Amino acid sequence: MSNHRMKIAIQKSGRLSDDSLQLLERCGIQFARSKDKLFWFGRNLPVDLLLVRDDDIPRLLLDGVCDLGICGENVTRECLLDRSAANTALTAEVALDFGACRLALAIPEQHAFSGIQDLSGKRIATSYPGLTGEYLQQHAVQASIVELSGSVEIAPSMGTADAIVDLVSTGTTLRANHLREVAEVLISQAVLYSGTRTLDAELNRFKARLIQRIQGVLKAKESKYVMLHAPKDSVQRIADILPAAEAPTVLSLDGQPDKVAIHTLCRENVFWEHLEELQAAGATAVLVLPVEKMLA
């Protein structure tokens, strides 16, 4: 690994892996993939990809092993709490709009719950001792934290804890273990963070370019290009229906003096309801196209 290449860490296998890799590939990075290795080489751009456990990414960034990393706010906040005495700062560059989840407090389904104070004197199993401790302190509850590195959800049925604080995404894991969520500790999503290593001017420029591309991919994902035909006198009405639309391009139609073609970029998703409203306003031949890339 050379010092003149950007080291980017993503989760090797888990909730964030596919979206993280897809995002980087959409930025135009081609990787020489190797099945089992922890390390993929960027063939066309100066990028080395590290595939690691998501929980390790904040530490790799803080230690200057990686320059950019994609991980959840949950693991980052936990890592920073753990290191509170040391020099700890990670810059959140871009919130990535995937990996939504929450750190939640859950108890066995059949147990009653009247409030956080019920946990006073109880045992809470978690892989997030820092955030759990902070939460309990904020609510002035004294409970003991049982730190586990995995399979937290089975602790109550094993009799090693009375409640858990764990990550919930779809809720399948909780249901499968007959647990119910009673409080939310933290809401999280995937974020691109910068590390602490000082980059030379060339790599800094490359980093800025990459971040601009990532923002472009995110914008493109939400945006749609809409083309339609409309009566000449309803251009304004049509433009008002389209969500977050740019100034439309209005073109004349050959042999149809009363009609025009309207082309416009919508910076928000276009739903069936919008199309039905457009139709009611006289629009015909409505096409909604995905946008692949965008440079603001």
Ligand code: PRP
């Ligand atoms: C979390 C958590 C649960 C699961 C919840 O693990 O520990 O096991 O996801 O998801 P669900 O609500 O959709 O069932 P995470 O993705 O952090 O993986 P890791 O613990 O292996 O790092």
Ligand code: ZN
């Ligand atoms: Zn994890």
